[in-house]
Amino acid sequence: MEQHRKAKLEEKGFRVGTAAEFLGLKPEEETYIEIRLEISGLVKSQRKKRGLTQQQLARAIGSSQSRxxxxxxxEPSTSLDLMIKTLLRLGISKKQIGNLLTGKLKPDLETA
Amino acid sequence: MEQHRKAKLEEKGFRVGTAAEFLGLKPEEETYIEIRLEISGLVKSQRKKRGLTQQQLARAIGSSQSRxxxxxxxEPSTSLDLMIKTLLRLGISKKQIGNLLTGKLKPDLETA
DNA sequence: TTTCGCAATATCAAATGTGACATATTTTAT
DNA sequence: ATAAAATATGTCACATTTGATATTGCGAAA
Incomplete structure (x- = not known):
């Protein structure tokens, strides 16, 4: 269970301790990944909500569909910087990003 | 005035349009910089609050004093990822980071 | 089935971020 | 004032992130 989750993370390129259990992840490291996943999740739901394809969003931010x-x-090969820039380009405000992290974002905004 | 601010940003390495005025910065670009500055500001105030030197904090996050x-x-040569990791290492929670962005962070937390 | 539009995955060279180090500048204490 | 400690600034080799490109998978029509 936890083992499987660890595998998924490693597979995606995240450093998960030595031979240590997934539980070996320091709380801060876990929170860091949480933050990234929440933000990337919002990128996905917002893009869909606006009926954009990955290709269209890519053009809007000067990037590529694969990215x-x-x-x-x-994926760890993408930066928070790019994710934040993307959210802003999608019309999400600084305050809304804050609300996402505090868990107070209007639920419909997280939904596709 | 705005000219001077633009110069400061360019000097630090931020891309500020062509020959365009500082006002040429798209709102999203300005917000992106705002976010970075607020987060980096919290790193600074929190480090001081805990009575750490840059050197000590650097060791704690496996980095260097200069970084x-x-x-x-x-400075644009540093990533949001590193800043967030640093805040977490300083004991700041995801929720507190959210509150910083929504403008609801307890004032004493932003203070040295 | 086949085709079509979209998303996922892999690879790669170029661009950007990185820690380390040296050195300058500022701040603090005596 | 001046020495010491802390912070700022510059450089550099190395690592990671990047956009581009190609390819594959995948579901929805036809």
């Missing part, structure tokens, strides 16, 4: 896909998958 | 300085200065 958008990786971003939405929360 | 901490650059991070606190909000």
């Amino acid at each position: 958008v896909a990786k971003m939405e998958a929360g | 901490v300085a650059k991070m606190e200065a909000g």
Whole structure:
């Protein structure tokens, strides 16, 4: 169970301790991944909500379809910087990003 | 005035349009910089609050004093990823980071 | 089935971020 | 004032992120 989750993370390129259990992830490391996943999730739901394809969003931010896909998958090879820039381009405000992190974002905004 | 601000940003390495005025910065670009500066500001105030030197914080996050300085200065050569990891290492929670962005962070937390 | 539009995955060279280090500048204490 | 500690700034080799491109998978018509 936890084992499987660890495997998924490693597979995606995240460093998960030595031979240590997934539980070996420091709380801060877990939170960091959480933050990334929440933000990338919002990118995905907002794009869909606006009826854009990955290709269209890619053009809007001067990137490529494959990078958008990786971003939405929360792959570690994409930066928070790019995710934040993308959200802003999608019309999401700083305050809304804050609400996402505090868990107070209007639910319909997280939905496709 | 705005001219001077533009110069400061360019000087730090931020792309500020062609020959365009600082006002040429798209709102999203301005917000992106705002977000970075708010987060880097919190790194600085939190480090001081805990009575750590840049050197000590650097060791704690496996980095160097010079990078901490650059991070606190909000220089574009440092990533949001590193800033967030640093805040988490300083004990700041995801929720607190959210509150920073919504403008609802307890004032004493932003203070040195 | 086949075709079509979209998304996922892999690879790669170029661009950007990185820690380390050296050195300058500022701040603090005596 | 001046020495010491902390911070700022510049450079560089190395690592990671990037857009581009190609390819594959996948579901929805036809």
